Amino acid sequence: MSSNTATEHGQSAMRFAQFKLVLLGESAVGKSSIVHRFVKDSFTDSRESTIGAAFLTQTIQIDANTTVKFEIWDTAGQERYRSLASMYYRNAQAALVVFDITQESSLDKAKYWIKELQKQASSGIVIALVGNKLDLEEERKISKDEAQAFANELGLMYAEVSAKTGEKVKDCFKDIALKLPLEEKLSQQGQRRRRTVDLNQRPSTNEQQCAC
Amino acid sequence: MSQVNDFIFGTEGYQSLQHRPSLLRTLTGLRKSPMDNSHLTVDSQKVIGASYSHLDLGASDTQKRNSSPDSRSVHSNGSTKSPRPSLNLSKAKKLYDLSTKIDDDADWNDDIDDLATPSPQDPKPQFYPDISDLKLQESPMDRSTASMEPPLETQQLSEAQPAQFLRSDYERIMKDPFVILERTSNQSKYSKIVKALKNQPFDMAELRKQTWSGVPAALRPLVWQVLLGYLPVNSATRESVLRRKRKEYTNSMTQLFRAEKDQAVWHQISIDIPRTNPTIKLYSFESTQRSLEKVLYLWAVRHPASGYVQGINDLATPFYQIFLSAYLCDHVDMEAFNTNQLPQELINCIEADTYWCLTKVLDTIQDNYIHEQPGIIRQVSELRDLVKRDEPYLAEHFEHEGIDFIQFSFRWMNCMLMRELRMELIVRMWDTYLSSYPTGFNQFHVYVCCAFLRRFSEQLLEMDFQDIIMFLQDTSKTSDWTEADVEMMLSEAFVWQSLYENATAHFRT
Numbered sequence: 072m073s074s075n076t077a078t079e080h081g082q083s084a085m086r087f088a089q090f091k092l093v094l095l096g097e098s099a100v101g102k103s104s105i106v107h108r109f110v111k112d113s114f115t116d117s118r119e120s121t122i123g124a125a126f127l128t129q130t131i132q133i134d135a136n137t138t139v140k141f142e143i144w145d146t147a148g149q150e151r152y153r154s155l156a157s158m159y160y161r162n163a164q165a166a167l168v169v170f171d172i173t174q175e176s177s178l179d180k181a182k183y184w185i186k187e188l189q190k191q192a193s194s195g196i197v198i199a200l201v202g203n204k205l206d207l208e209e210e211r212k213i214s215k216d217e218a219q220a221f222a223n224e225l226g227l228m229y230a231e232v233s234a235k236t237g238e239k240v241k242d243c244f245k246d247i248a249l250k251l252p253l254e255e256k257l258s259q260q261g262q263r264r265r266r267t268v269d270l271n272q273r274p275s276t277n278e279q280q281c282a283c
Numbered sequence: 284m285s286q287v288n289d290f291i292f293g294t295e296g297y298q299s300l301q302h303r304p305s306l307l308r309t310l311t312g313l314r315k316s317p318m319d320n321s322h323l324t325v326d327s328q329k330v331i332g333a334s335y336s337h338l339d340l341g342a343s344d345t346q347k348r349n350s351s352p353d354s355r356s357v358h359s360n361g362s363t364k365s366p367r368p369s370l371n372l373s374k375a376k377k378l379y380d381l382s383t384k385i386d387d388d389a390d391w392n393d394d395i396d397d398l399a400t401p402s403p404q405d406p407k408p409q410f411y412p413d414i415s416d417l418k419l420q421e422s423p424m425d426r427s428t429a430s431m432e433p434p435l436e437t438q439q440l441s442e443a444q445p446a447q448f449l450r451s452d453y454e455r456i457m458k459d460p461f462v463i464l465e466r467t468s469n470q471s472k473y474s475k476i477v478k479a480l481k482n483q484p485f486d487m488a489e490l491r492k493q494t495w496s497g498v499p500a501a502l503r504p505l506v507w508q509v510l511l512g513y514l515p516v517n518s519a520t521r522e523s524v525l526r527r528k529r530k531e532y533t534n535s536m537t538q539l540f541r542a543e544k545d546q547a548v549w550h551q552i553s554i555d556i557p558r559t560n561p562t563i564k565l566y567s568f569e570s571t572q573r574s575l576e577k578v579l580y581l582w583a584v585r586h587p588a589s590g591y592v593q594g595i596n597d598l599a600t601p602f603y604q605i606f607l608s609a610y611l612c613d614h615v616d617m618e619a620f621n622t623n624q625l626p627q628e629l630i631n632c633i634e635a636d637t638y639w640c641l642t643k644v645l646d647t648i649q650d651n652y653i654h655e656q657p658g659i660i661r662q663v664s665e666l667r668d669l670v671k672r673d674e675p676y677l678a679e680h681f682e683h684e685g686i687d688f689i690q691f692s693f694r695w696m697n698c699m700l701m702r703e704l705r706m707e708l709i710v711r712m713w714d715t716y717l718s719s720y721p722t723g724f725n726q727f728h729v730y731v732c733c734a735f736l737r738r739f740s741e742q743l744l745e746m747d748f749q750d751i752i753m754f755l756q757d758t759s760k761t762s763d764w765t766e767a768d769v770e771m772m773l774s775e776a777f778v779w780q781s782l783y784e785n786a787t788a789h790f791r792t
Contacts, residue, residue: 117561
């Protein structure tokens with residue numbers, strides 16, 4: 072993992088925050104491939120279908136002194152697993168709703184997920200509509216204008232990426248990170264830390280601490 | 284072994300296990316079939332443990348039992364036997380009954396009547412229509428997803444000499460898989476299973492007992508079909524029954540592909556086929572993919588309550604490759620075998636056998652795949668209870684870290700651990716599951732999952748949320764496993780199941 076932890080740099084102004092991100096979208100649009108490109112910078116043509124959900128993490132630096140860690144739940148796309156998905160998006164602060172630009176039905180499914188997120192997920196959730204398989208431009212079925220217009224209408228971020236070539240994948244996650252309520256998260260983390268000390272509880276092991 | 288006795292029968296055996304969770308792992312004596320250990324049985328007929336509770340049934344009238352639609356009785360057995368209330372079972376049961384009413388069970392019943400009196404009208408030599416031309420055309424929609432897929436191996440070898448890879452007696456095996464016994468009966472390692480297959484009258488309980496600890500590869504295609512009650516042991520009716528089942532399959536297939544395609548089901552299957560067992564070359568060949576596609580599509584259409592659900596594709600593959608292996612010469616590397624070179628007639632047989640046997644297994648776990656997947660929810664909850672009792676420290680640690688069992692064990696139930704272990708190990712595991720049919724896949728499996736998890740307790744206790752989830756979903760942790768590891772896991776699961784059944788029986792009285 073290519074993480075730049077706060078402690079490697081100066082003590083003074085380093086900021087670190089972590090966020091939960093969920094991927095949703097129709098089967099075989101490339102959700103797992105996008106995550107693997109982002110986390111491991113790799114791609115394979117023959118990836119098994121995701122069953123249930125997969126968990127991965129990745130850390131990115133969004134500016135000289137700010138690092139964001141994503142805890143990513145990559146969900147299964149098949150209709151049958153739909154009821155499971157709420158478990159994963161429930162506490163998510165960000166969602167990547169993926170469709171396949173060569174597959175018309177996949178945008179409808181993406182719209183369904185966006186509707187569901189707006190109804191059920193936490194209110195401040197940052198949603199990005201992401202068209203995958205940009206490398207198959209000649210087979211495109213969904214025009215960029217159409218999808219972009221839909222995203223604009225609902226005030227969502229919009230990106231087109233290729234998990235296969237890697238094009239725009241990192242940018243997409245970085246853009247999401249920039250939209251996340253960083254200050255709010257940092258102050259929450261600060262409060263929680265103080266409370267932990269006050270109550271003399273054992274510090275949570277799975278919480279990365281900010282070094283400032 | 285006396286330790287084991289104490290565990291099972293001693294009054295404080297269960298208590299002591301709670302505090303010494305790792306002790307069982309040292310019981311290497313359990314490697315052999317627990318069924319060989321007479322002290323595990325209460326009397327000579329009944330064996331402790333849910334997976335064997337049906338054994339006494341098997342002895343009486345095997346033929347009838349084999350052909351009966353077990354699924355409904357299994358289901359109700361499962362729910363009444365369980366000492367804990369099962370989740371949402373009444374709803375599941377309703378859906379389940381609905382689905383069994385409209386699925387293949389009727390076909391099995393039909394065959395019961397036909398078993399004794401083979402129909403004279405059966406056309407003998409040409410026993411099924413040629414379905415080679417029934418290759419479904421991909422819709423344009425399907426094609427666009429193909430770009431995500433690895434290149435399909437379409438290369439056909441010249442039809443010159445099929446003898447190079449097919450056994451010289453393959454046509455005879457096709458008609459009657461018992462021909463396999465001719466080449467194995469002289470070898471001692473096969474003798475007990477062969478004897479059980481040849482017993483007159485046939486005793487299913489004996490065959491189950493002899494196959495629990497594994498089936499030699501050469502006998503597997505035959506034994507699996509017998510254990511599932513698909514292949515009749517009765518030599519008088521065997522060939523005609525097999526012929527009819529295969530004909531029925533091909534007829535259904537012909538009808539199915541004349542009708543309008545269910546696009547949603549077809550689309551889901553067609554995008555999953557290219558990513559089924561992607562690391563095994565056998566599954567990259569076009570013929571393999573077309574066969575699995577047909578099998579899955581027929582099953583899905585005939586079981587509308589569940590339809591095709593991802594994971595069912597995984598479950599079809601052990602049958603496909605084991606049944607294929609029956610016809611290949613010993614020197615052929617089956618996992619890399621190019622199926623494009625197989626004669627169509629043989630392909631049809633393998634497909635039909637795969638279809639019927641997959642159906643038999645899915646009958647016992649269909650509520651894993653219906654709406655909201657109540658079977659899986661129940662199994663995950665059973666696993667959670669088992670771990671709480673058997674490995675309390677681990678359960679506590681998971682709770683502290685905020686781990687929900689469904690986060691890691693959903694896949695274990697949905698795919699029967701097929702994503703966690705290599706194919707050769709799955710095949711070995713299925714010997715035992717099938718020998719415990721019909722409860723192997725829906726009851727015993729939960730104990731196996733518990734044993735699987737316990738294998739990693741010590742490591743897991745040192746990890747936090749993130750590491751636990753990533754470790755449990757990482758399949759490389761079993762990459763150095765051998766059959767011995769699987770057998771240890773199965774034996775442990777058996778002991779726990781026996782213990783559990785014993786303990787709850789004790790509470791009941």
